[in-house]
Amino acid sequence: MNSTIVLGIASIALAIAFRTQTDAYPATAQRLPLMLIWLVGVLAVMMISEDFFRRRRARQATPVQPASEDEPISPINWTALCAFGVAIVAYVTLIPVVGYLVTTTTFIAGSLLVSRIMSTTKALMIGILTTAGVWALFIWALNLPVPILPFLK
Amino acid sequence: METSFVTTGLFNALQPINILAITAGTAIGIVVGSLPGLSATMALALLLPLTFSMPADTGLCMMAALYLAAMYGGSISAIILRTPGTPAAAATVMDGFPMGARGEAGRALGISLSASLVGGLVSGIALLTAAPFLGQLVLLFGPVELFAIAVLGITMIGTLTKGSPIKGLLSGALGLLLAMVGMDSTTGTARFTADNINLFSGIPFTVALIGLFSIPQAIALAEQSTTGQQVTNQISDRILPRLREFIGMLPNILRSSVIGIVTGVIPGTGGDTASWFAYNEAKRFAKDKSRFGKGDPAGVAAPEAANNAVVGGALIPTIALGIPGSSSTAVLLGALMVHGILPGPTLLTEHGEITYTLIWAVILANIPLFLIGLLMTRMCIYVTKVPKMVVAVVIVVLSIVGSLAINNNMFDVWMMLGFGAVGYVFDRAGIPTAPLVIGLVLGSLLDSSLAQSLLIGFGSWSVFLKSPVAAVLLFIALLSVLQATPLFRMLGRKRVAKTQSSGVDA
Numbered sequence: 001m002n003s004t005i006v007l008g009i010a011s012i013a014l015a016i017a018f019r020t021q022t023d024a025y026p027a028t029a030q031r032l033p034l035m036l037i038w039l040v041g042v043l044a045v046m047m048i049s050e051d052f053f054r055r056r057r058a059r060q061a062t063p064v065q066p067a068s069e070d071e072p073i074s075p076i077n078w079t080a081l082c083a084f085g086v087a088i089v090a091y092v093t094l095i096p097v098v099g100y101l102v103t104t105t106t107f108i109a110g111s112l113l114v115s116r117i118m119s120t121t122k123a124l125m126i127g128i129l130t131t132a133g134v135w136a137l138f139i140w141a142l143n144l145p146v147p148i149l150p151f152l153k
Numbered sequence: 154m155e156t157s158f159v160t161t162g163l164f165n166a167l168q169p170i171n172i173l174a175i176t177a178g179t180a181i182g183i184v185v186g187s188l189p190g191l192s193a194t195m196a197l198a199l200l201l202p203l204t205f206s207m208p209a210d211t212g213l214c215m216m217a218a219l220y221l222a223a224m225y226g227g228s229i230s231a232i233i234l235r236t237p238g239t240p241a242a243a244a245t246v247m248d249g250f251p252m253g254a255r256g257e258a259g260r261a262l263g264i265s266l267s268a269s270l271v272g273g274l275v276s277g278i279a280l281l282t283a284a285p286f287l288g289q290l291v292l293l294f295g296p297v298e299l300f301a302i303a304v305l306g307i308t309m310i311g312t313l314t315k316g317s318p319i320k321g322l323l324s325g326a327l328g329l330l331l332a333m334v335g336m337d338s339t340t341g342t343a344r345f346t347a348d349n350i351n352l353f354s355g356i357p358f359t360v361a362l363i364g365l366f367s368i369p370q371a372i373a374l375a376e377q378s379t380t381g382q383q384v385t386n387q388i389s390d391r392i393l394p395r396l397r398e399f400i401g402m403l404p405n406i407l408r409s410s411v412i413g414i415v416t417g418v419i420p421g422t423g424g425d426t427a428s429w430f431a432y433n434e435a436k437r438f439a440k441d442k443s444r445f446g447k448g449d450p451a452g453v454a455a456p457e458a459a460n461n462a463v464v465g466g467a468l469i470p471t472i473a474l475g476i477p478g479s480s481s482t483a484v485l486l487g488a489l490m491v492h493g494i495l496p497g498p499t500l501l502t503e504h505g506e507i508t509y510t511l512i513w514a515v516i517l518a519n520i521p522l523f524l525i526g527l528l529m530t531r532m533c534i535y536v537t538k539v540p541k542m543v544v545a546v547v548i549v550v551l552s553i554v555g556s557l558a559i560n561n562n563m564f565d566v567w568m569m570l571g572f573g574a575v576g577y578v579f580d581r582a583g584i585p586t587a588p589l590v591i592g593l594v595l596g597s598l599l600d601s602s603l604a605q606s607l608l609i610g611f612g613s614w615s616v617f618l619k620s621p622v623a624a625v626l627l628f629i630a631l632l633s634v635l636q637a638t639p640l641f642r643m644l645g646r647k648r649v650a651k652t653q654s655s656g657v658d659a
Contacts, residue, residue, distance in 0.1 A: 003582035004320075011327060018330065018345055025344060029337040031607075032600050033344060036330040043323040050319055076581070077376040084375040088549055092566050100554070108546045115378045115542045130547055134554055142206045144558035
């Protein structure tokens with residue numbers, strides 16, 4: 001299943017999920033949302049149909065003709081996508097527990113090491129310097145509230 | 154034009170702290186623009202949390218300067234690497250890279266910088282002149298007309314953005330629908346919040362912006378992390394063009410600037426459209442068209458003047474009508490909203506001081522852009538060598554820390570990542586994210602103006618037909634939607650076929 005169909009189905013699902021809630025709202029509060037729910041549903045169906053017909057036309061025309069009018073998109077690098085996605089989720093999960101300093105350095109150095117584009121020393125250096133730079137900018141200079149080392153509290 | 158606001162805005166923009174912000178924004182913009190794969194919108198979204206603790210005018214000065222400078226920055230990698238740093242610099246590759254290949258990279262960058270300076274200045278002046286007049290006109294508008302403007306804005310952005318108009322419209326409709334999450338301003342009802350208190354005040358615009366524009370780019374960079382950038386051209390000649398050469402190119406630069414301004418005013422079209430348009434016009438006006446594509450300086454000057462001129466042009470509807478014409482101007486409008494300034498006609502009246510400071514920042518930023526551009530261009534070549542994975546992890550860290558800093562709430566961070574995932578799937582499916590963002594911005598305006606209009610019309614929808622302005626605007630919106638449908642395309646094909654067959658018969 002391609003991304004367009006996935007998004008079309010997800011949009012219809014979102015419209016249905018929103019539609020199930022609108023009945024509980026006063027007439028004034030549900031007026032515009034209802035219109036938008038229908039609009040999203042109709043446009044999602046149109047998008048799926050457009051994609052289907054475009055693919056069918058492309059198959060009928062020549063086998064080498066691309067299915068989409070848009071610019072060609074490179075194939076998904078699933079290994080990199082999954083590894084990077086897991087690293088981001090782990091990073092965000094651990095910030096409130098371990099704090100910004102440890103998680104950020106580990107996330108940066110770990111990602112650079114896994115991608116095998118540089119040595120351990122270089123990756124650690126970049127990790128520490130970037131963590132310090134972002135800390136100086138956001139936390140020290142602008143005094144923005146980010147948990148630094150919460151386990152010490 | 155309210156002259157007191159104009160002078161106060163100029164005075165504000167000239168404050169040392171704001172000059173510093175403009176300079177810093179310019180330097181960041183040039184660096185970000187020169188990095189292939191990073192857009193001005195992403196940099197603006199990441200900069201947004203940093204501006205929270207700054208005064209509104211300082212934050213806006215920094216963001217406006219960044220937006221303008223990123224347009225020039227994009228030409229550095231276009232000329233040196235044959236890869237446009239931003240989509241707006243794609244046309245610059247055509248003649249910029251061949252110039253670099255024959256040892257004139259410095260000259261090409263100098264022409265790009267000078268053209269950017271003129272384009273930026275002309276569009277800044279156009280913004281200062283046109284926005285107040287439009288703003289005066291908008292003051293005569295009530296909720297009925299405002300509703301029509303918002304509908305027209307979203308339909309035009311949806312249908313004119315790159316790719317399928319249905320996808321653009323769906324993106325805009327999804328943005329509007331997501332803007333309905335939170336307390337209804339008329340009845341106080343909590344809508345689509347799933348009883349989650351974090352959603353009662355709606356989806357935080359900044360969080361959505363950071364996720365939509367930063368995370369997909371970080372993932373894309375991580376996916377390509379094994380492929381390195383190859384610096385192909387070197388700067389070995391002088392950057393600053395000679396006065397005679399510059400004067401010779403002025404008609405082309407000025408024409409391209411006008412193209413940039415006009416393109417920028419139209420919602421949904423941006424720097425990339427303007428630069429190709431200007432490039433084609435420069436080629437059409439050229440005495441020797443055969444030199445284009447082989448390193449003609451006019452082929453560098455035209456797109457660069459146009460893409461910088463888009464900045465002022467795109468800000469005209471943003472400031473005058475409160476309707477952002479592009480994702481970058483939506484972020485700028487978001488920055489105003491963060492400081493409690495809501496989009497709409499009051500931008501030029503109640504919040505005139507801040508708005509005119511932003512306008513002056515757009516004009517004044519051209520000076521540091523030229524000076525810093527001369528100093529930093531050589532350095533930016535080294536920046537383009539930074540491994541993609543390093544850029545990707547830095548973007549992720551800035552996105553997470555930035556979204557956490559907004560309310561010190563981990564829910565925002567997860568929501569940002571959710572929007573990041575949506576943005577990534579949007580990119581894969583070829584669905585533009587700009588209409589979604591603009592839908593998120595305009596959602597509350599559309600909701601409140603609809604409620605007020607129907608109150609005025611005693612619940613009758615005919616209120617939109619009784620106002621001639623609203624009726625015309627809604628009719629144009631309907632046309633813009635209809636021209637995007639397969640029916641119109643079919644009619645167009647039939648007309649072409651008929652013309653061709655009558656031509657053959659004749």
